[in-house]
Amino acid sequence: MFKIKISVLLLLVLLTSNAMTQENSIGIFRQGNNLASSYKSAIYNSEDQSYILSAKSLDKREQSGSVYNDIAGDFIITANVDQSKMALEGRAGLMVNQSPGKNTIQLKATVDGNGRTYFQWSNSPEAGEADSNKISAPKYNYDVLQLERKGKTILMRAAHWGEPLQDIGSVKLEELGDTVKVGLFINSQNGNNNYDQANFWNVRIDKPVSENYNPGKEGWIGCRMEILDVDNGKRRVIYEKDDRFEAPNWMPSGDKLLFNMDGSLFTIPVEGGKPQKLNTGFADNLNNDHGISFNGEIIAISHHVENKGSLVYTVPIDGGTPELVTPEGPSYWHGWAPNNQEVVYVAMRKGSSGYNIYKKSIKGGDEVALTNTKEGEHVDGCEYSPDGKYIYYNGSASGTMQIWRMKPDGSAKEQLTFDARNDWFPHISPDGKWIAYISFPSTIPVNDHPSFKRVTLNIMPTTGGAPRVIAYLYGGQGTINVPSWSPDSKYLAFVSNSGK
Structure with a gap:
């Protein structure tokens, strides 16, 4: 009979650069951003194919980290997420970035430590976090998140596991380039010297075909x-x-x-x-x-x-x-x-x-x-x-x-x-x-x-x-x-x- 073995967690921290080699990849992800720090980590469990992202802020200085792939063209990224080990100010979810760095085009399907869920984006390379637009989901504690790209449009969906996915919002960004960074993120700003932690599983990045594909x-x-x-x-x-x-x-x-x-x-x-x-x-x-x-x-x-x-x-x-x-x-x-x-x-x-x-x-x-x-x-x-x-x-x-x-x-x-x-x-x-x-x-x-x-x-x-x-x-x-x-x-x- 099929059994899942007890796994050994592979802790991948103290990365020397944003780029990871094939040998150092974290699950399906080939790159990581802002993980070269003792205050952030990414863990991949190869047995159940789950991920743990952690971050710790000091003196309310924000700490964030992500794992991602460069994806060209349309895509669908879907994941289950558990935010129960985050402080109220913590945030985690799915991300789409046009380029690394703080002031860039960013889109996020986010759930915070309070269970609030929202779709957030900046619509110009100069916009920062404070200038982001936000669509709040009608319910709390969604544990399935999805972002889909169709051309210049990004759509967010979410669900409580067991329910159909619900449309949360969408935005068309003409400035969005063909190749973007797609992955998971965590953001900590609690300042209490404790780690915020988000668990992800069933993480899939799909490349859909056109409607008339033969x-x-x-x-x-x-x-x-x-x-x-x-x-x-x-x-x-x-x-x-x-x-x-x-x-x-x-x-x-x-x-x-x-x-x-x-x-x-x-x-x-x-x-x-x-x-x-x-x-x-x-x-x-x-x-x-x-x-x-x-x-x-x-x-x-x-x-x-x-x-x-x-x-x-x-x-x-x-x-x-x-x-x-x-x-x-x-x-x-x-x-x-x-x-x-x-x-x-x-x-x-x-x-x-x-x-x-x-x-x-x-x-x-x-x-x-x-x-x-x-x-x-x-x-x-x-x-x-x-x-x-x-x-x-x-x-x-x-x-x-x-x-x-x-x-x-x-x-x-x-x-x-x-x-x-x-x-x-x-x-x-x-x-x-x-x-x-x-x-x-x-x-x-x-x-x-x-x-x-x-x-x-x-x-x-x-x-x-x-x-x-x-x-x-x-x-x-x-x-x-x-x-x-x-x-x-x-x-x-x-x-x-x-x-x-």
Whole structure:
């Protein structure tokens, strides 16, 4: 089972210059400002990938420090922050600076020791802190902060973990150059000889693509494999690649993930490492619809066959020769029945203008249609509950893509989410208590689930209740298309996207 080891904190202080070497980098950050002092420090915990920034002011002389990267063009920086160990006058958060130095263009998403949260900026190189503009957030104690750049405009969002991000404010600065410094900061001015300290985790800098980006022509941007603790929302990146991979399943042993990449399946230890290719015989054009039977003995795969489209096959858990399940295509696997003998999948068949949900025995026989979609309607992501009482799926019968469930014979269809956003791919935890799913912005066409969007991962009880957000990320297609709960129902694996 996946466990987080006790970590050794790497204290990086007394830096001799603002620039840090690759060896001296602090987590994802390559540079630090004003850290060459015994009054300031930056700590990176490589095990849980968190950061601690500290600063101490003397005689009310302000002390500030930051870690950052030089970023060209548009970006999104997101982080959780805990300011509870700061004095009331202390401030910490996310920063964007045009150049080092005090009198410069600066933008900050800030939370102070009082819990007040605000968006602050100076709009000319000559402006100092006293000349800054400020937009105060409507609530206190936000613990998720985000800054996004779109051209000359910087937007701030914030959330209490579990809630959707809220727009706090934005500003357009024509003086803002193409390359800016983006990172974390702390500011202390308490003067009481005590350190102010801010903790940061889930720190991500994403490079978004343009709205009309075509990965088929322009190439896929990079991916991260992440593991999420659903109880506290803390995430760890275990694998990265400057290309496409998708859709992790958790292997029955609990110590590896299974995912698709370059048309094949691979496994990787949950602690990270080198992916190992799984033998799937002639099936070398796999998509992101694959998963493991409840008894842990069989893998269902979806393999693209020329002139037929995607077809569903099965292979043994350790790999082997595929056995055909669906002779007719296109068919995309999504779930196993608890009896380990039937699968559910979405398929398009003759006479239908759209996809429907089907079930079929892996031993043969006729497939059974469980839905009958109308024109303009779409269903996807079908998956059995562990007790076999329901099949969960996402569907747009209401006009918005929402989470539904039905009985295994297709009867008693019931809508579970009522959201302005578009909700996809419900996954039921092995203990049967939780539904995890991905939520797309309402601006996305209702029947689409594209890559490279600001999305959230949400969970809600299977017994009913309000959903809550457990991850804020840049992703979409391939993030969580298939079941990805850990066997103990404590973690989720998923893929996020980011360009360089």
